[in-house]
Amino acid sequence: MVLMKKLMMKGNEAIAESAIRAGCRLYFAYPITPQSEIAEYMARRLPEVGGVFLQTESEIATVNMVYGAACTGKRVMTSTSSPGFSLMQEGISYIAGAELPCVFVDVVRGGPGLGNIQPSQGDYFQAVKGGGHGDYRLIVLAPSTLQEAVDLTQLAFDLADRYRNPVLILADGMIGQMMEPVELPEMRDLSTLPDHSDWALRGARNREPHRIAAFNIDPVGLEKMNKRLQEKYRLIEASEQRWEEYRVDGAEYLMVGYGTMGRILKSVVDSLREEGIPAGLFRPVTLWPFPKRRLKELAKKVQLIFVVEMSSGQMVEDVQISVEGKVPVHFYGRMGGVVPTPEEILFAFKEVRKWK
The missing domain is CATH 3.40.50.920 (Rossmann fold)
Structure with a gap:
């Protein structure tokens, strides 16, 4: 991967730029401190590369827009902080059930409740145990430096596509707000990204319609779906442990x-x-x-x-x-x-x- 030297960047902005360079062209978010710079950066940069930024009316609206956009198989991301991530949990459960690739960023702040805007790690349980309903998992990546945040953002999109699973970058207010030197990768050629045409919803004029569902109303069918998910999670556990x-x-x-x-x-x-x-x-x-x-x-x-x-x-x-x-x-x-x-x-x- 070709790298471009960037002397200093704030953590939130480094994550945002790395996402764009990874091929993310769809971003929806509601402002919340201490990650608002990601949304601000995306609002400026995405139109420059032909992408779409939309500020939503709430985190619940955000996660459902991510759900819809992910159905197209395109690279999509949102970012939030702890109270906002809590509001997204039902939608994340739907996305995991529908097996859709997308990336979440949670820049964690102090809690419980509204809490404060200081760095914290209190979101671990809802990140790794599945904060929503059902037997689902997110792949969760935790950077300790801004360079690692850049690198893991690239990895997050690749893992999301590889396993058709939502991926979470779990940072905190310190990672989001601090500044460090980083090396940014070159822009991905969008034509080289995974195609997903075998399942994505992009119009069915010349093929049989695709169907994406986050549930099965029949209990036997739902159990079968869950078993398939668990097989995927076992594969991820065997292949993706990093330290x-x-x-x-x-x-x-x-x-x-x-x-x-x-x-x-x-x-x-x-x-x-x-x-x-x-x-x-x-x-x-x-x-x-x-x-x-x-x-x-x-x-x-x-x-x-x-x-x-x-x-x-x-x-x-x-x-x-x-x-x-x-x-x-x-x-x-x-x-x-x-x-x-x-x-x-x-x-x-x-x-x-x-x-x-």
Whole structure:
């Protein structure tokens, strides 16, 4: 892939530009902080490349417009923040049931309720467990840097097309608002994108009509549909687990964090190593499918796992499931948009290590 150097970009704008370069030409959204720059950027840029931007009257309208646009097989995206993502859940369940490719971006803020506009990781459950009704899954990608956000946006559209499944980029207010240097890929040639003419709804003048449905009213038929979905999810679990390891060789203590916490934990690991404490970092990049195979292997080599989240503890449950009780799992978290500092994480870890 040919890259173009871009000295500095804000995270939200980098995600938006990466989506356009991935071939996204349809974008619908309702403004909500701290992701509104994505909509602002799309409003300016999409007309320049022949795309369509539409500001909707609500997040419920947004998700249903995404549903309709995805039926055409074209690359479509929306973005929102936590309360808006909550409103989209029913529509996301429909999209997953209809097996339509599309990309969601959730720039998470503090909650519950209206909450605030500070960075948080409190949307983990509704992202990876399926916040709507039914037995469905989103592929969930969690960037920790702006370059990774650019790269994962490209990947999100490819995975959505490959599996005919909605993909979620789960960021947070810090990733969305910070600025870093990024390298942007060249524009995709739209003629090289997946065609989807075998199922997409684009007019049936010269062929048999296609049919897309998110449900089957017959319980036996609905179960059969669900079984087909579960087979696809098992394939995704087998093929798409992604993670980053940092200084895990010889580690006796393993830090686990994703997104913003993953980058903060790197400095914690470095500080512990300087003190002669053999620590390492395991950072899930796919939150679903959760990279449990590799984490289970690493758990056999360490004395303790220390999970840090900007929440009351949601990913920690997947860590506990992954290690199957083979090693103690401890948790430290902050809520309401408070971002833990390396110093307080170091203190909390040393207290656990002292009394374990």
